[in-house]
Amino acid sequence: MTQLALVIDLNVCVGCHACVTSCKEWNTSGPAGSMCDDNPYGKDPTGTFFNRVQTYEIGEFPNTETLHFPKSCLHCEDPPCVPVCPTGASYKRKEDGIILVDYDKCIGCRYCSWACPYGVREIDEHLKVMKKCTLCVDRIYDETLPEAERKPACVLACPTSARLFGDVHDPESAISVTIREEGGYQLMPEWGTHPSNHYLPRRKTHQHIHEDELQRADNPLKKEQRGPSTPIDAPTLDDSTSW
Amino acid sequence: MHPAFSVIFLTTLIGVGQGIFLALFTGQSYSAVELLPTQDSTRFYGNAAFIALGFLIGGLIASFFHLGHPERAWRAASQWRTSWLSREVIVLPIMMGLVFIYAIMHHFGWDSVLLTTDTGAQLSLTLIIATLGMFTTFALFICTGMVYACLKFLQEWHTPLTIINYTLFGTASGFILMTAFANTSAPDLMNFYGIWASIITLAVFVTRSASLIRNAQIKHKSTIQTAIGVRHSRIQQKSMGFMGGSVNTRDFFHHVSLIFMTKMKWIFMVLVFPVPLMLLWMGMETHSTALLFAAFVVQYVGLLAERWFFFAQANHPQNLYYQTV
Ligand code: SF4
Ligand code: SF4
Numbered sequence: 001m002t003q004l005a006l007v008i009d010l011n012v013c014v015g016c017h018a019c020v021t022s023c024k025e026w027n028t029s030g031p032a033g034s035m036c037d038d039n040p041y042g043k044d045p046t047g048t049f050f051n052r053v054q055t056y057e058i059g060e061f062p063n064t065e066t067l068h069f070p071k072s073c074l075h076c077e078d079p080p081c082v083p084v085c086p087t088g089a090s091y092k093r094k095e096d097g098i099i100l101v102d103y104d105k106c107i108g109c110r111y112c113s114w115a116c117p118y119g120v121r122e123i124d125e126h127l128k129v130m131k132k133c134t135l136c137v138d139r140i141y142d143e144t145l146p147e148a149e150r151k152p153a154c155v156l157a158c159p160t161s162a163r164l165f166g167d168v169h170d171p172e173s174a175i176s177v178t179i180r181e182e183g184g185y186q187l188m189p190e191w192g193t194h195p196s197n198h199y200l201p202r203r204k205t206h207q208h209i210h211e212d213e214l215q216r217a218d219n220p221l222k223k224e225q226r227g228p229s230t231p232i233d234a235p236t237l238d239d240s241t242s243w
Numbered sequence: 244m245h246p247a248f249s250v251i252f253l254t255t256l257i258g259v260g261q262g263i264f265l266a267l268f269t270g271q272s273y274s275a276v277e278l279l280p281t282q283d284s285t286r287f288y289g290n291a292a293f294i295a296l297g298f299l300i301g302g303l304i305a306s307f308f309h310l311g312h313p314e315r316a317w318r319a320a321s322q323w324r325t326s327w328l329s330r331e332v333i334v335l336p337i338m339m340g341l342v343f344i345y346a347i348m349h350h351f352g353w354d355s356v357l358l359t360t361d362t363g364a365q366l367s368l369t370l371i372i373a374t375l376g377m378f379t380t381f382a383l384f385i386c387t388g389m390v391y392a393c394l395k396f397l398q399e400w401h402t403p404l405t406i407i408n409y410t411l412f413g414t415a416s417g418f419i420l421m422t423a424f425a426n427t428s429a430p431d432l433m434n435f436y437g438i439w440a441s442i443i444t445l446a447v448f449v450t451r452s453a454s455l456i457r458n459a460q461i462k463h464k465s466t467i468q469t470a471i472g473v474r475h476s477r478i479q480q481k482s483m484g485f486m487g488g489s490v491n492t493r494d495f496f497h498h499v500s501l502i503f504m505t506k507m508k509w510i511f512m513v514l515v516f517p518v519p520l521m522l523l524w525m526g527m528e529t530h531s532t533a534l535l536f537a538a539f540v541v542q543y544v545g546l547l548a549e550r551w552f553f554f555a556q557a558n559h560p561q562n563l564y565y566q567t568v
Contacts, residue, residue, distance in 0.1 A: 017484075020484070039487070043487075044487040044488060045485070045486060045487040046487045046488050046489055047489070048490070049485070049489070052483070052484035052485065053484050054480065054482060054483050054484045054564060055480070055481045055482040055484075056467075056471060056473070056478055056479065056480050056481060057478070057479045057480075057481050058473055058475045058477065058478050059475060059477055060477050066481070067471065067473065069471050071484075071564065080394075080395075080396075082325075083322075083325035083326060084325070084326050084327070084328065084393070084394075085322060085326060086318075086319035086320075086321070086322050086326045086328040086329035086332055087315070087318040087319050087321060087322065087329075088318070088321050088322050089318075105315065105318055106311070106312065106315075107310050107311065107312045107313070107315045107316055107318060107319055108310055108311020108312050109309060109310055109311070109319070109328065110309075110311075110494065111326075111328050111390075113490070113494065114244070114394060114397070114559070115394055116561070117396045117465065117559075117560040117561060118560075118561060118564070119491045119495065119559070119560075119561025119562075119564050119565065122489065122490045122491065123311065123490050123494075125490070127311075128311025128312055129311060129312070185472045186472075187469070187470060187471070187472055188465050188469050188470060188560065189469065190464045190465060190469055191395065191396050191464075191465075191560075199471075199472055201472070201473070202473075
């Protein structure tokens, strides 16, 4: 079994929205049709996005920490959005676990978006069908692309490599190892959806310096009472040659 | 959730249609065992069944306004194995078909007694159709209720009370309308329907109050902490990732004040229960069709408010991600 997924490292995400724009660019120009965009430069811009980056503040001023939080379909292993679909337009692919919507079957009833606790399904208000992240299914298998580019557009766009892509069912894949070793976690575990996408927590690097570490106790120079160099105001060799 | 008018009308209108049909089934089965006087097929059963059909069709039309692609609606019958919505889509036309058959059989008097017991009880063809229709009616109530009750993270809906309320609200409104209808075309049944309508209305008063109390005490399982997976008691959203609105802010929030919500609650509590009961009682005393019909209209308006509140009250966990622009 394969379950393709993303791992998002919140420790390095800088909230630049590069994944949001590259996702929209790739998917709106794809064979599945455009993703609507109304008043993009006007007063009330609105449109369909597969991926959004949100920002949270943790703690109380002045002890706060900013968390940038990209969110797209988590390609749940037990997706509540799929069984509720009355038409079968929403489905989970057997071969790689990607959850897709068949835009030709979808009747736009929005029921699946009610059934997703994460709010990542957005109905396209122009095409009237449900849209969501496809994990760039139209690019990851495209053999006309160089192998290094057969990844979701967001992963390629991320300037800090906060987004990793791979198979979470393969215990030795890079992302499985990362999830295991870096404390990868899932969102809203209380609903038993088993999201495939994982998040890596913010990690702080701490260094403790003890008082006695500031002074080297076994400094050999100190022991022999000899300074490391001639006194600062004594003439140096440079001084004497410049006479 | 944002209350969608198409769904509000769908659920309330088919509820009335189902209620009328249950009333017809009850009436006919009582008269089959001679507990109630027999009524004229065409004028009473036939016409009332056509009225029920009208409400069901009205609900169906309303539901189409909810769909982005109504021309593909037939596809919605395919996933009955897993989807309650799909099951509802299948059961609704079956019920409409049965009501239609029942209506024309009565209208044209195509009926025959299949069996007569020693006690004089008669089993007629239309009663068999009515029985099938009764089961379908309950199946439809269950499907409609389960569409909402099966979504476990919409905790306000995830309770058997949702199904019970849908069933009782629909039945109550159908019985009240039948009381008014009986007053014009079958006066002997007026009190029978009126008393049942009152009992059902009182019953749903109890169950709806129970669900209001339950919902007022709900502790939501999802919090901002589980939503983003950070353990800290103070987390504030600073940006939801876009400046304007999106489907997520329009479809999942009711966008009204708390005061408005409370008002809506009291409006429906008054319009669905005490006012129609009063009108019903007065109408039954005075044999006034106008009053009985007014009881139905008032309760129906109340039910629209009730359904609005039902949707608005549900708190979707996705809202945790959309707290601020
Ligand atoms: S994140 Fe939502 S849309 Fe994606 S698979 Fe899970 S439940 Fe379905
Ligand atoms: S909106 Fe489309 S994909 Fe979603 S449940 Fe309805 S038919 Fe299925």
